[in-house]
Amino acid sequence: MPSTTETVETVHAFTGGAYKYGFVTDVEMEMAPKGLTDDTVRYISAQKNEPQWLLDWRLKALALWRTMEEPKWAKVDYPKIDYQELHYYAAPKSTKNAPKSLDEVDPELLRTYEKLGIPLKEQEILAGVAVDAVFDSVSVATTYKAKLEEKGIIFCSFSEAVHRAPELVKKYLGSVVPQGDNYFACLNSAVFSDGSFVYIPKGVRCPMELSTYFRINAQNTGQFERTLIIAEEGSYVSYLEGCTAPQRDENQLHAAVVELIALDDAEIKYSTVQNWFPGDAEGKGGIYNFVTKRGACRGKRSKISWTQVETGSAVTWKYPSCILQGDDSVGEFYSVAITNNAQQADTGTKMIHIGKNTRSTIVSKGIAAGKSDNTYRGLVKVLAGAEGARNYSQCDSLLIGDKCGAHTVPYIESRTPFSTLEHEATTARISDDQLFVCRQRGLSSEEAVALIVNGFCKEVLQNLPMEFAVEAQKLVGISLEGSVG
């Protein structure tokens, strides 16, 4: 279904085409004092009633972080972040004692999610999607828990998992993204607040889409969620993630870590629609989205598939990756990244081929408009011994207007002759002829751009689950609003 007409209607319904999710929820917040010290970490850990080993783990990360430097290699430019000026923990007061059921959740929060189009009352939820809602630093509600438990599936907030499945958390936390992996991941390891935890037992096919909805609300707050998904042998799960934040003049930091583990014959499909507040047309405000996402295909014939639609954030620094350890394992990365106005995105993937006959596919569609910069940066690395490895990469860029930049930086490193790596990249624009034929047939120029860009992104968007695909198509149009005269 073409969403373009509807999209443009939606756009016009906004005040001046502003960010739809820019409202602020007025709830009383429990906040950690500004700044980052060992005590901050102790405070967060105490709030969550964490075991000693986890506190020790966090403190170790903080010590390591202090020795590290912020990475500079990405093609993004932002003022220096003062890490002592942030709050590292913010939680709605009402959830101090975590709600046992949805009935106990602050109605103001439920209304927030309704406004965002994510009703948390189970009867109203899209059939077949279980939702975990994370508000600032804590998870406020998880739906369909009981139904999932019947199958032995654990889907809960990360904080809850620490108590419910401590052995799993202990075994896998940091096993894919080690603390010292990079500056932001290390910071997250010290101060992560909440996130989602998913465990799919052996042989279980998760009967519904699992979804987490992240919302930054409080001011001067960093959001540091941590997500861990473990798919045991022969299991399958499809996980969706959505993100929004209020419209604020200051920049807000979001530094998440996501770790996926797929054992023999397991498959994890991870989809993201990232729509954090991008800042205003002049580049004021917006989220710094510095995220480390990595999946380990540990088992034979396992598969991890990342699909992302990145339309929000002032600055995006994000490379969802696959470590293809198991023989015959498969990694996929499908990405649409749209930047408009003053947004900057440096995003891509890493595919590390270790096992034999491992395969990976990369399809990246970057769209730059306004004065934005959009960079694809990706690494395909085939280690010695990864015989029979195959990679196909395709990176296409579309420029709208002549003030933006689109960049492609692939790194291709091969250490085995018995592998086949192919990389293609193209850069194009929307031609005047394409715009004209659409307009001659009755579409406005905004509708025409939305239609053409959706066509350009089709290969990626069709990988999204149905409900998200429609939403994503609309987002494509909204994000590019005002990009053609």
Add this chain to the structure above:
Amino acid sequence: MTNGLVINDLRVSVEDKEILKGINLTIEPGKVHAIMGPNGSGKSTLAHVISGRPGYEVTGGSVTFDGHDVLEMEPEERAALGLFLAFQYPVEIPGVTNTTFLKTAVNALRKARGEKEMDPMAFLKMLREKAKLLQLPDDMLKRPLNVGFSGGEKKRNEMLQMAVLAPKLAILDETDSGLDIDAIRIVAEGVNAQRSPNRSFLVITHYQRLLDYIVPDVVHVLAYGRIVETGGADLARRLEQTGYADYTTAA
């Protein structure tokens, strides 16, 4: 108010070079006009200017359709009035299927006219019927717009769009170019099936053979930016014999 297309002393330049030097033309509803002429005479320019393609400077004259000042309107507003251009070189849009494109266009036009969106199932049914008439296979509806289409398929696809969008005036810009005789026949049948008392056509062509199948009410000869002769269907046949040699010295 005069219904149909009225062009009065239209002058058009491209990069300071005058291409159309005072065109006068009236097409009443239900009529089929043909414009013939040698290469470079300004035939395509006329089609583009009527439909609002950017890149042309109108230096004088007027174009109205059903009394509306067309030159003041955006291309999509002209489309909403019922003006349709069948492109000489149909444009490719990767990733956008024929069906999606047409559905989006139909609904955009309906909205502009204050009508409700079309029911998706009814639309599909209508689309398939029209496609069948033009002997277009179903899979072409699912393929991206004109991507990988043969020349003949592209032109038939333009006819399909015309059938679906049901314009009041359809301008066919050298639709016959690059087509073999069978394809011309299919295109012509598509046009003839749509002739009606309230739909007019402006058929632009270099050759007379298309007019064997789409018999025009009026034939104009355009040379050096001016209409130099107007006649009936027999004028086209005469040109087939004599060619444009008589006009090439006219400027």
Add this chain to the structure above:
Amino acid sequence: MNLIQTPLLQDYAATAAALPGAGDPRVAGLREAGAADFRRQGLPHPKVEAWRYTRLKDLETLPFGRAAAAEAAPASLAGAGLAAVAARVVLVDGRFAADLSTLPAVPGLTVRSLKDCLEAGDAAVIAALDKGVSFEQAPLAALASAYLEDGAVLAVEAGAAVEQPVEVVAVSTSAAGPRIAFPRLVVLVGEKASLTLVESYTGPAHGAYAVDAVTDIALGEGATLRHYVFQGEGAEATHVSAGRCDVPADARYEGFILQLGGKTTRREMRLRMVGSGGDARINGAYAAKGDGICDTTTEVQHIAAETTTDQVFKGVLDNRARGIYQGKVHVHRDAQRIVGNQLHNGLLLSRNAEVDCKPELEIYADDVKCSHGATCGELSDEQVFYLCSRGIDPASARALLLHAFLAEAIDLISDEGVREAFSARADAWLAERETA
């Protein structure tokens, strides 16, 4: 970041004072700028993005000193093995050797030693050396400028056509202790003039030595330069080079880089498309074996609208060798109607070989057609089988396919004589591999 300690440049102060043109502030300034830049950057290391794949190990560990006047006659002056040349300029350890050169009068062509030009204070030559090209991320080019001493200056006057190749053979001699030479070329091609230039680098088959070459090219509008490089250094050589050329309006640059020798080599070519209608191709082929590291790095800046560049590189890696291709295409804002294409194909012949490829597009204009393609793999079993099924033995079949693989690049050389010579050099490399 701590700089890598190196004895290089330690003798700079004493040396510079005695170099040609030392009294000329323009020349002294060039050396000073180079020295300052090298001191700031030090030897390149993998933490620097542009050098992430290539480490100049020998330069880091061996006590290299600047090559003094040659102690022994060069072993061979064959260079690229061209059948016929218009002129042959020989540089021994970077210094112009008039007695070894063959310099018949060629209409429109002037050949001089760089030393003479520096001493004479030749404004055009100094301007070409000081073209304002930054030494950023090219510390070895900075080092070469610090030691700016000699080399060759080729000039073709406006409108003249020098079609038969002019070959510059830069040959290193063996000397006691590892020595580094700085062959320097200045190439001036006038408006609407044309030149076919072959740079050949060779040296002793064994023994460590280093070559730090810089070629500065100035083209006039509408000029044509065919610029072919044959790098056939000895097995233990370190070879680093930087070539720079601005391509003005309607000028044509056709480059080809054939790298077959050396232990650690890096050829860099930087082009700036500064005039509309400029057209440039840089193609190349390379082969490396043993522990060889063979790096080809290109950078194309599309500054003016309506400029075209095209690159095709092919590499073959055997044993534990590593091949590197880095290619950057940068389209500046307002440089509309650009075409920029890149292709790299790597072929690994051994399970210990490696190929690293980083093609890069940086685009700030919307009306452009840019693409890059990269493949990496092994010889196709299917093709080998096909040839075998027609009665060819597997070794010959593989040799034939390897020849064909490299030929796809070499065939892009428009000068027939150079094409044949380069093809023969590549075949010799493949034949040697077969017998090894």
